[in-house]
Amino acid sequence: MSLKITNLHAGLPDREILKGLNLEVKPGEVHAIMGPNGSGKSTLSKVMAGHDDYAVTSGEVMLDDINLLELSVDARARAGLFLAFQYPHEIPGVSNANFLRAAKKARLPEGEEIDAIKFYKEMYARMDALEMDRSFTSRSVNEGFSGGEKKRNEILQLMMLEPKYAVLDETDSGLDIDALKIVARGVNAMRSPDRGFLLITHYQRLLDYIQPDFVHVLMDGKIVHSGGRELALELEAKGYDWLKEEELATA
């Protein structure tokens, strides 16, 4: 059981971005992927989720025993993959509550309905944990939200949908330190032996609050270095260049 990426080659029609990426996230583990701009971090999250701008030329992404690459975007989500977006979309006119309800309902067998009382109880509890005002339930999804509110809303969705594997794409970007702490608290509350996390981040700051079990460095479409938590600190201190040199040396 794991979210397992094997020798993944993918990119835009005219340009390969992921060039043989390997990674395995097991339930209960938190992995962080760091890397310089343009290394393919965001591409990885979109390819996993099935964005049709990107084409997979070879390789495999397995969620437990399900071949994700054969599924549509929504089927991948229902299979247990959640992506917290770097830039969450605004959905005018659709209230947060209705959106969450629709997303939860999509996971129920045909014809089954959400228990409204249970749903609201759960939603309010999750919102309280994220210090979100109750008024967010009736506001349109992400519309007029500040950057920090959008990110919190992503974590609210994660909490409500309880995926098997969650990929967080630059969730820390645009957050002040207080918001970052709240978001981290939400994520930490969702850590469990049954759930795997993949944090994609540019800065090690997030990792002060969500402590990863493993840290990987993505450069030029491949994982070039893996280590424990301490690797993030090393990257913070030394940058990425030493890894480039190391890679050149071993090549």
Add this chain to the structure above:
Amino acid sequence: MVIENTDISGITADTTGNFTFPERNKYDSGFGITEKTVDYISDVKGDPDWIREFRKKALKIFLDKPMPTHWATKDLENIKFDEFRYYLSDGQKPKRSWDDVPEDVKKTFDRLGIPEQERKFLAGVEAQYDSEAAYSNIKAAVAEQGVIFVNSTEGLKEHPEIFRKWFGKVIPTGDNKFSALNSAVFSGGSFIYVPPGVKVKHPLQAYFRINSEQFGQFERTLIIADEGSEVMYMEGCTAPKFETATLHSAVVELVAMKGAKIQYVTVQNWSSNVFNLVTKRGIAHEDAVVKWIDCNIGSRLTMKYPGVIMKGKRARGEVISIALANSGQHQDTGAKMVHAADDTTSNVISKSISIGEGRSTYRGLVHIPKHLKGCKNNTECDALLINSKSRTDTYPAISVRGNQHATQHEASVSQVSADQIFYLMQRGLTEAEAMSLSVNGFINDLAKEFPMEYSVELKRLIDLEMEGSVG
């Protein structure tokens, strides 16, 4: 002409109204429209002479008037008037009880949920099947207040003193080619009179059902709300999808006397072979309100511009409309606001959704003459495009003379982007569900204007449209 057909094995059903029963018409005017057709209709209906004359004059105007293709779509030229039948009925009077309604007609309305709605939240129902009402009933408590709710034939025969005073006065026969056509061959529709000061608590509803192929439905509705009264009228419409074209051309006239309020709600879901060419207009006297809430889904071509003539001081006119054009459909809709007294206010909010090859057009007219003062108009048109092939046009004509008025106009075009759909699908919604949610979000603020039961229905219709629109 009697068409014999007793085979009912071929019934196909679905909730969009796409099913049909065999015809069993005692009266059939045959194909095409001539003076004979008009006489046939007048004979069958037992029209008084003045109506027969009215029809004949109208026929002449209809035949003389050119198609308005100098401004409207050329698709109008594809209407072959010789290929329609203009009157079909089984010759039965409308029934007061569903138990007396012929079995297949009752089944039709059962399937569309009409009797159930009547029990739950309506003050009265008229159910029209092809040319005539099959069922018509008003709750006793409402009738006791003096409210009249009958079909147009009964209205003109039983209540000529009210009917004749207003009939054809809000929309003159020669207003346009299709109002003339309706005036020549009209049948069915509602006649409503609400006495002074009576506020009808629950809506009155009419349902217009086309069952027969190569047929035109021409209902005629006249609603008069006397001083200080209030009424809400709702109409629904469906037809099965035939290979051939179907024509629906109604005329609806509303009269709101001093201080009265009329709300007219339409939820139409025509199949995509229907030409829906409807003229709707209301007069609002002093302090009166006429409000059109109009939802256009389906049809091949809809041309409909509900209007309000604000004739008395402080009168108010409103048009709230939602149009959804899927591939193969053209929704050409809008509003006409004619200010004819001081301190009158009009409000137009129009939202259109174009999907696939679907096309939406907004045409608005706001007229405020120079000699008036204190008139206000607000016009908002928002268009939503789903995929790049769809088309939307806005033609607002706002003519304001004098400088003691306030008008504002806003228009926007937005798109459901691929990234928005991706975001929703990443949360587990199918593509159709994602589209549906986006569209429902777009119209959300307007859907609130609909009575609750109708906004639920509206959402369901949009879901069905979206299911069909994604591969």
